Amino acid sequence: MCGIIGYVGGRPCEELILSGLERLEYRGYDSAGMVLLDTEGLRTVRAVGNLAELRKAAHATGIDASPATMGMGHTRWATHGRVTEANAHPHSDASGRISVVMNGIVENYARLRSELQDDGVVFLSETDAEVIPHLISRHYEGDLVAAMRAAVERLEGHFTIVAASAGEPGRLVAYRQETPLVIGVGDGERFVASAIPAFLPETRDTILVESGEIVVVEADSVSIHDASGTVERGITRIDWDEDAAEKGGFDTFMLKEIHEQPSALRDTIGDRLHREGEVDLPGLGLDDAALARVERVHIVACGTSFHAGLVGRYLIEDWAQVPVHVEVASEYRYRTCLAGPGDLVIGITQSGETADTLAAMRVARERGAHVVALTNIMGSQAVRDADGVLYTRAGLEIGVAATKTHTAQVVALALLALKLGRARHVLSAAGAADLGDELQRIPDLVQEYLDSPDARHAMEVGEKYADRPFFLYLGRHVGMPVSYEGALKLKEISYVPTEAYPAGEMKHGPIALLDDGSPVVVVATDGHVFDKVVSNIQEVRARGAQVIAVATRGNEEITEHADDVMFVPRTPPLLSSILAVVPLQLFAYAVARARGLNVDQPRNLAKTVTVE
Numbered sequence: 355m356c357g358i359i360g361y362v363g364g365r366p367c368e369e370l371i372l373s374g375l376e377r378l379e380y381r382g383y384d385s386a387g388m389v390l391l392d393t394e395g396l397r398t399v400r401a402v403g404n405l406a407e408l409r410k411a412a413h414a415t416g417i418d419a420s421p422a423t424m425g426m427g428h429t430r431w432a433t434h435g436r437v438t439e440a441n442a443h444p445h446s447d448a449s450g451r452i453s454v455v456m457n458g459i460v461e462n463y464a465r466l467r468s469e470l471q472d473d474g475v476v477f478l479s480e481t482d483a484e485v486i487p488h489l490i491s492r493h494y495e496g497d498l499v500a501a502m503r504a505a506v507e508r509l510e511g512h513f514t515i516v517a518a519s520a521g522e523p524g525r526l527v528a529y530r531q532e533t534p535l536v537i538g539v540g541d542g543e544r545f546v547a548s549a550i551p552a553f554l555p556e557t558r559d560t561i562l563v564e565s566g567e568i569v570v571v572e573a574d575s576v577s578i579h580d581a582s583g584t585v586e587r588g589i590t591r592i593d594w595d596e597d598a599a600e601k602g603g604f605d606t607f608m609l610k611e612i613h614e615q616p617s618a619l620r621d622t623i624g625d626r627l628h629r630e631g632e633v634d635l636p637g638l639g640l641d642d643a644a645l646a647r648v649e650r651v652h653i654v655a656c657g658t659s660f661h662a663g664l665v666g667r668y669l670i671e672d673w674a675q676v677p678v679h680v681e682v683a684s685e686y687r688y689r690t691c692l693a694g695p696g697d698l699v700i701g702i703t704q705s706g707e708t709a710d711t712l713a714a715m716r717v718a719r720e721r722g723a724h725v726v727a728l729t730n731i732m733g734s735q736a737v738r739d740a741d742g743v744l745y746t747r748a749g750l751e752i753g754v755a756a757t758k759t760h761t762a763q764v765v766a767l768a769l770l771a772l773k774l775g776r777a778r779h780v781l782s783a784a785g786a787a788d789l790g791d792e793l794q795r796i797p798d799l800v801q802e803y804l805d806s807p808d809a810r811h812a813m814e815v816g817e818k819y820a821d822r823p824f825f826l827y828l829g830r831h832v833g834m835p836v837s838y839e840g841a842l843k844l845k846e847i848s849y850v851p852t853e854a855y856p857a858g859e860m861k862h863g864p865i866a867l868l869d870d871g872s873p874v875v876v877v878a879t880d881g882h883v884f885d886k887v888v889s890n891i892q893e894v895r896a897r898g899a900q901v902i903a904v905a906t907r908g909n910e911e912i913t914e915h916a917d918d919v920m921f922v923p924r925t926p927p928l929l930s931s932i933l934a935v936v937p938l939q940l941f942a943y944a945v946a947r948a949r950g951l952n953v954d955q956p957r958n959l960a961k962t963v964t965v966e
């Protein structure tokens with residue numbers, strides 16, 4: 355997730371761009387860059403690190419003294435290509451007269467890159483973004499809008515582009531395909547940005563750009579064009595304070611990140627899953643023949659990432675029929691490790707820095723296992739310590755309680771399971787294609803859920819039970835890790851004691867906790883264990899418990915057994931965990947907010963646990 359800001363107006367803009375980037379830094383911070391158009395042409399400066407590094411570089415190059423009144427800036431959160439100055443944006447064409455910043459992912463960049471290379475284009479970065487200035491340049495005949503239109507027709511993926519041409523001072527041309535783009539309207543000046551905070555101190559008048567639209571931004575005008583012509587769009591006045599603006603209008607980062615799950619999942623699938631169910635995961639460092647030889651999979655992780663690993667076990671064992679061992683990293687690292695050559699060890703860590711997970715990965719690597727880091731952070735320690743990598747592309751997660759990175763991890767594990775299943779000939783081509791189609795639908799289903807009254811209802815249920823002193827969570831099969839994750843979310847942000855158990859195991863002890871009115875949250879989505887879960891519900895109700903169920907829409911039967919039901923869209927049972935966890939995130943959120951707590955920074959917790 356990168357941040358973009360552009361400016362066209364009457365003021366020298368270097369400081370406007372740098373301070374705008376600072377307000378976007380929450381979107382990504384591994385490197386940054388800026389381009390200004392002045393009498394010397396397009397002048398670019400880039401730096402690895404945070405904005406302070408870019409400021410230093412701007413000073414060192416003298417660009418900070420530029421009188422330029424037009425420019426663009428970018429703060430990068432790497433997805434394609436390492437964290438280097440060469441990979442930082444802006445990127446330009448060979449002539450240096452077209453400059454581009456991009457947020458998002460160009461899925462077909464590899465094909466475009468080799469096509470451009472065949473035409474003699476020399477690439478200076480490893481990024482997907484660099485194909486864009488070269489494509490624009492190929493079509494450029496003095497009209498940046500026409501060239502942008504021709505270029506974006508060739509691009510697949512989710513991205514926002516802002517481009518400048520040295521030949522067209524006073525004009526920025528932007529294009530949005532899914533990822534955000536907003537315009538700020540000032541007096542004789544215009545801003546273009548990924549998010550409103552970038553320009554909020556300068557103006558509160560904004561124009562919201564829709565997907566598929568090209569926008570031409572000049573100091574005194576903004577014109578928007580879609581496939582059918584010019585679009586009329588009014589100004590929206592923003593009355594958020596700056597803090598709210600940074601959170602995209604949501605009250606907290608956690609809520610924002612819950613709502614970012616559709617794009618996190620979509621980007622994680624990205625260009626990796628093909629229509630025929632074939633999956634490309636070149637970062638694993640294992641070809642199909644090597645994957646076919648994998649004897650066992652070990653998954654090591656902590657906290658929420660561990661719960662994703664538990665879901666991954668069901669997917670991998672079912673789709674690829676490889677035995678999977680899942681363990682919390684802090685235990686795995688101190689046991690006699692029996693992993694070895696022939697084993698695939700997956701360390702799941704969104705931060706890529708969790709000390710116990712890194713140690714467990716190291717232990718397995720020393721034993722000769724092939725170790726893969728499943729992480730959200732490019733170039734993190736986990737990546738450096740591993741033989742291969744599988745990235746989630748969830749964007750930066752700021753809330754301490756992991757939400758979008760968890761569901762993205764499950765989606766990444768589903769991709770891996772599909773790949774293993776094909777490589778081992780467990781899945782037929784047709785079977786893999788069907789599963790691939792189902793997986794591809796998940797981001798839209800999550801979006802549809804979040805937009806639906808069901809999501810609001812999950813929060814209302816949370817508010818209803820917010821004063822309860824204890825919750826028991828139950829689930830079976832793939833619903834079991836979902837219940838674990840729901841319970842962890844609730845305890846970490848609301849400080850309410852929770853117990854999570856496999857539903858079938860509950861009668862071996864935890865049932866003693868129940869009393870009249872004890873709330874029991876039960877994951878009861880459709881699947882082959884549904885009837886068993888209903889039996890467990892009867893058992894807890896017989897002890898006076900109140901049941902809050904997560905169930906599949908259309909399942910009327912569950913309403914007879916539960917006091918409250920949080921319905922989610924129907925998916926194949928093995929993928930249901932991705933949908934079922936979302937109401938539990940919202941439920942936990944509502945409980946914590948009703949208790950007046952700071953959900954983004956819960957007490958005693960750190961986002962990244964780099965100590966044992």
Ligand code: AGP
Nearest residue numbers: 657658659703704705708755756
């Ligand atoms: C999740 O809500 C927690 N903040 C925590 O359990 C977290 O998942 C755990 O510390 C692991 O972090 P990692 O994925 O960065 O390794």
